Amino acid sequence: MSNMKYILVTGGVISGVGKGVISSTFGAILKSCGIEVTSIKIDPYINLDAGTFSPYEHGEVYVLDDGGEVDLDLGNYERFLNITLHKQNNITTGKIYKQVIDRERQGDYLGKTVQVVPHVTDAIQEWVERVAQKPVSETGKIPEVCIIELGGIVGDIESMAFVEAFRQFQFRVKRENFCVAHVSLVPQPKTTGEHKTKPTQSSVRELRGLGLSPDIIVCRSEKPIGQSVKDKISNFCHVAPEQIISIPDLSSVYEVPVFMENHGMASYLNERLKLGLTFGSSKRYMKPWIDLSERMNHLKGEVVIAIVGKYTRLEDSYTSVTKALHHAGIKAGFKVIIKFIEASNLENTMLQDDPVAYHDAWHTLCLCDAVVVPGGFGKRGVEGKTVACKWCRLNKKPFLGICLGFQSAVIEFARNVLNIQNANSSEIDDKLENPVILDMPEYNTSEKGGTMRLGKRATMFRIKENSKINQLYGNKDTIYERHRHRYEVNTAYLNDLEKNGLKFVGCSLDQQRLEIFELDNHPYYVGVQYHPEYLSRPLNPSPPFLGLILAAKDKLKSYLSKGCKLSPREPQSEYYDSEEEEINELTVTVNNLSANDTDSSAYSSSSIP
Known part of the structure; x- marks a missing residue:
């Protein structure tokens, strides 16, 4: 692949809606297809890193191999993608401004007035491109797709510089190499019992007003949303109904990759980003995730x-x-x-x-x-x-x-x-x-x-x-x-x-x-x-x-x-006697997962991998 591909994941309505899991899921699906993937988390706070945070302020501080103290979402990325990330995979406003100020002190801007546009926005874009091109530690290969999660929600004053940077970035890397996924809450008030789309409409309208149009809208809700709700969101947000995905609360986030792939996510990303993938008739490339979900359910x-x-x-x-x-x-x-x-x-x-x-x-x-x-x-x-x-x-x-x-x-x-x-x-x-x-x-x-x-x-x-x-x-x-x-x-x-x-x-x-x-x-x-x-x-x-x-x-x-081995009667990796048996089992499992509507939270701390 000649050009790096980018998927920007933004959030709307409320924070903590599950952008980290969705970002990790995009990566898990693409990696299952044989694509080399890396991830970047953007935190708009001015702290240089998460090292001095109280756990009550921002959750745990996650530590990387190189000693980076970063946001806990990077832990999600490493667990889902089984890759090793580095401290530069976590961008903060503090890091960007420190870099810009250091360059100004060194005279790199030749006496010009240093401003958010273009100097800060250029620094953001250069940082993303530099980190995206860094070889994956496990394979030594240059990633083909970089998934970028923008923390907070669209409209936060703290994230405005980043939104503007990506508005410019989409033209810098060209449309076929840049995709936006917007994760939004679709609430269902108990007083009415119906899903409300206005918050999502407002969030997408604000995102579009800032120059970014979502290609995919991921609707987070307690229960699945109906087709009529999807059609309404599609009509007001200018996104095709098939590009609106409803992810209700599942029994475990381990089911999210299979759930999203059952809606054709790999095929859509392949077409939208021109990844050049070919797919067989079965979902065998998702087998590790299907097996994991099965083990958890049994x-x-x-x-x-x-x-x-x-x-x-x-x-x-x-x-x-x-x-x-x-x-x-x-x-x-x-x-x-x-x-x-x-x-x-x-x-x-x-x-x-x-x-x-x-x-x-x-x-x-x-x-x-x-x-x-x-x-x-x-x-x-x-x-x-x-x-x-x-x-x-x-x-x-x-x-x-x-x-x-x-x-x-x-x-x-x-x-x-x-x-x-x-x-x-x-x-x-x-x-x-x-x-x-x-x-x-x-x-x-x-x-x-x-x-x-x-x-x-x-x-x-x-x-x-x-x-x-x-x-x-x-x-x-x-x-x-x-x-x-x-x-x-x-x-x-x-x-x-x-x-x-x-x-x-x-x-x-x-x-x-x-x-x-x-x-x-x-x-x-x-x-x-x-x-x-x-x-x-x-x-x-x-x-x-x-x-x-x-x-x-x-x-x-x-x-x-027994040499650190479980007995045959205890759970281990499943093996199949024939390819036909394997395909049948995968088909049944995928169908079950797509029909699995449950009220338990997919994003509770007891279920995120």
Whole structure:
């Protein structure tokens, strides 16, 4: 293909309508057809990146291989497309303006007045073209299609410069190489019971008024919209009815790629962007997605996992953790039920302040099958995380500690097994002479953004014998996972901790930083300094999470004894005896998915991959 193709995804009516999933779906469909795809997320805020955001402000901060702290939608892209993105795949207003100002200081504009048009809009277009041409890490090939998601909604003052940039960009790259998909909410008020198209009409009118005409309108609604509603939107928005796609709430977003493809999306994009694809009579290129949906719809049991966190008021704060748990559940054959517990509600002080919240938190913890204590920053809730670690240790409850959860478990062990009464982290008490958890001076600066130990780092196994986590990783000597922290375990306590049963089986290559621990004589008590959730994929779950799910259902020992293979009676990838059987199965599945109208939210945090 001689020219790069671009798909711009915009949103209307409300934010959070599912642009990230729709953008990922376009990529998943095209990649299934053999097209090399890359993605860009545009966030109109002035922050340079997402690194300094409170999780309550913008959900979790997603970390890339190169240490980029970016919007959580890039996690969607990586999971759907199974590609590795980079920090430049996330564009912010702050990044663009910083680049323009730096160039002005260097005299690159030859004394001209620097303005939004043309200087900022040109910088946006140049950034998009530069990133789109970057080879895909997994294949080394130049992408053929770049999918660009514009955050927020059309009409936001923050995004005006980007909309103007793409108005110009469509002529720069020519119409046959540029397609616009507009995602809009079509509400259905209970008072009338009918879908209302006015918000979508207004949104499209504003988009067209700014110089961009949608080629595709994706209508998001709780229930499917009828043909008459599509015709009405088509009539007022100047888009053919067949280019208006209704995506109701599905039982899982894993069904969205098959659902959209069943409406002929690949054929339309092939014709609209002149991709030169040829299609057979079957939908065999979508088979991995069909298989995944099938496995999710035929999970045999349930497993209840408690997440003891600090930011549980917004479930998006732990998006990657919940996705990793679901990936592991699909692999093991169980539907994962997640219970969020506010860590501070487990603390003894809460017994006096709010006894109902205290008892509810402990009741939930006691009834779960396994516990995850994820990362976080600051003092609040750390004591709650620590008592959760103690409860799991003493009651043989499967446990996975991540980052601060890893550190909290070490603090708890030092206090209650080593009898170091004031054991703590220097993050919590900076006056301790010998903290069990201490700061890394080279990462502790006066600035907050981008100053942690970030990105993909190597972890070597220093102890492999009888290590469950090493077996789950395939008995490797070295693994690579993504990090985001500025505190670490004090190695001065290593010998005492290990003598008492807390074995640090993994460390950094220079053996200066402790990365993984396992507890002796426990079904599964594992902590990791890194964030394994970032590299979990729907068809390739993260090993620590898979181990947790299997241990929760008392299947880990059997799994490890069989060389990390599930027994024939447990869910695995499906195989067919003949091509005819495969095609028949795919046809039935696609038809079922297109008829699957359900009220459960496709975009809840429990279902996004």
